[in-house]
Amino acid sequence: MPLDNVVFWVFAPIAVASAIGMLVMRSAVHAALFLVVNLFCIAVMYLLLDAPFLFAVQIVVYAGAIMVLFLFVIMLLGVDSPLPIRERLRVQRPLAFALAAGFVVELFVALRAGVGFATRAPDGFDLVNAPDNTQALAEVLFRDYFFPFEVTSVLLIIAAVAVMVMAQRKARAVTQAESDAAAATMATPGAEEGPA
């Protein structure tokens, strides 16, 4: 058995198991930790697929930055408040499982008919990936996809500004009646105490 087959069959069950663990965990912190395991397994899959740059990006951006952000928000909102279990849509849960199972079966049939489970990827990828993956990816990114790359930077700036606007606590607008009442109180000191 070649080594990459062994690595695949070690990490694929871990990926599926951690995804299931994320779904059944009641606590959001445990779910987030299972998601980290899952993202790491997907990063290993990238390595098997000859994409070492995306392997590094996956670990740094997803398992690092994004999950830290998730855990930060979980801690901010309070971890010790499990939601009450109450079902408003009784049909939804079994229907979701049935549809997901149907999707996997359909995908299995489509893969067997289309790609085939014996098809191995062609060997010519080393030529595409020359001299190494990062350099080849940079050439494609900065030559063929330069404009989308610049648009992405604009998107990131817009997202950063939008988040700052959305997350700040707004000072409550003072209405006209309130300012009148404040002015009246200031004009007649002692009016608030009422009759002595």
Place this chain on the structure above:
Amino acid sequence: MRTPVAYFLLLSGILFALGTVGVLTRRNALLIFMSVELQLNAVNLSLVSFSRMHADLTGQVLAFFSMVVAAAEVVVGLAIIVALFRRRSSIDVDDARELRW
């Protein structure tokens, strides 16, 4: 690479289906959001698999762009959840239903 490409695609499909189950069954907004992340990653995996299968780097570039957009999306989504929590001190999506019908 000796592992058949279809195995990676099947793994990606299974992870996508599990993410869908999470989105449809959980009521905690944060857990729904994590399930969406799972779905995004499953699709990224299939993009990279197709890139390997067709010996073309475009799939990897697309996966890279999708990661960048996902980072922006996570930041905005978490800010929405925090704003929702401040307003009604609950992140149960059943509690936020003013715009339902």
